[in-house]
Amino acid sequence: QQQVRQSPQSLTVWEGETAILNCSYEDSTFNYFPWYQQFPGEGPALLISIRSVSDKKEDGRFTIFFNKREKKLSLHITDSQPGDSATYFCAASAGGSALGRLHFGAGTQLIVIP
Amino acid sequence: DMKVTQMPRYLIKRMGENVLLECGQDMSHETMYWYRQDPGLGLQLIYISYDVDSNSEGDIPKGYRVSRKKREHFSLILDSAKTNQTSVYFCASSSPTESSYEQYFGPGTRLTVL
Numbered sequence: 001q002q003q004v005r006q007s008p009q010s011l012t013v014w015e016g017e018t019a020i021l022n023c024s025y026e027d028s029t030f031n032y033f034p035w036y037q038q039f040p041g042e043g044p045a046l047l048i049s050i051r052s053v054s055d056k057k058e059d060g061r062f063t064i065f066f067n068k069r070e071k072k073l074s075l076h077i078t079d080s081q082p083g084d085s086a087t088y089f090c091a092a093s094a095g096g097s098a099l100g101r102l103h104f105g106a107g108t109q110l111i112v113i114p
Numbered sequence: 115d116m117k118v119t120q121m122p123r124y125l126i127k128r129m130g131e132n133v134l135l136e137c138g139q140d141m142s143h144e145t146m147y148w149y150r151q152d153p154g155l156g157l158q159l160i161y162i163s164y165d166v167d168s169n170s171e172g173d174i175p176k177g178y179r180v181s182r183k184k185r186e187h188f189s190l191i192l193d194s195a196k197t198n199q200t201s202v203y204f205c206a207s208s209s210p211t212e213s214s215y216e217q218y219f220g221p222g223t224r225l226t227v228l
Contacts, residue, residue, distance in 0.1 A: 004156075006156075032215060034216075036219075041221070041222075042222075043204050043219030043222055044204070044219050045219065049215070049216075099215060100147070100208060100210075104156035104157040104158070105156050106154050106156045107156050
């Protein structure tokens with residue numbers, strides 16, 4: 001079964017708005033949560049990541065909010081740009097020897113309208 | 115310039131034929147991965163390789179095998195391909211010494227099994 005769930009499946013925002021992408025997970029041993037960005041015809045690329053010891057991680061216009069108790073996190077993209085149009089994948093892994101074993105969500109397709 | 119390459123980019127095979135997908139990386143990364151990506155399912159881990167001849171099954175290894183004889187090369191083999199193995203296959207690499215734990219993805223191979 002899907003251990004990482006994402007919503008919405010698709011999201012359309014206007015340029016300049018804040019896009020909010022949601023993610024939830026099942027396994028309480030997960031402690032590393034990267035978000036990957038994928039453009040059509042390309043492989044995914046790491047955008048930003050957070051560990052479970054933090055509740056917020058910011059990198060420019062991209063911010064992850066993390067709620068360990070509810071097993072939820074969200075990616076906020078402020079001042080969305082047309083170049084942000086892509087599919088965003090939330091992933092999760094446990095620590096130690098399982099660190100590289102990422103479990104991906106199904107993705108959220110973001111469309112930013114100029 | 116850090117890079118993961120995949121060959122071929124597109125491949126059409128008939129059911130029952132053998133398939134060889136190749137992956138290379140120039141970062142001397144110890145760990146390499148094979149994923150498949152299907153609509154609505156995100157990326158699923160097929161195999162992970164921790165170094166030469168040190169391979170481990172991922173979440174969906176059935177119907178696949180891998181080979182890693184050099185650190186920079188990782189092959190995915192489908193013996194007697196099936197139509198349900200039609201997918202986009204991604205190779206990735208990472209190093210356990212990098213604090214970001216980032217996985218670097220190749221551009222993908224689109225495989226169609228008729």
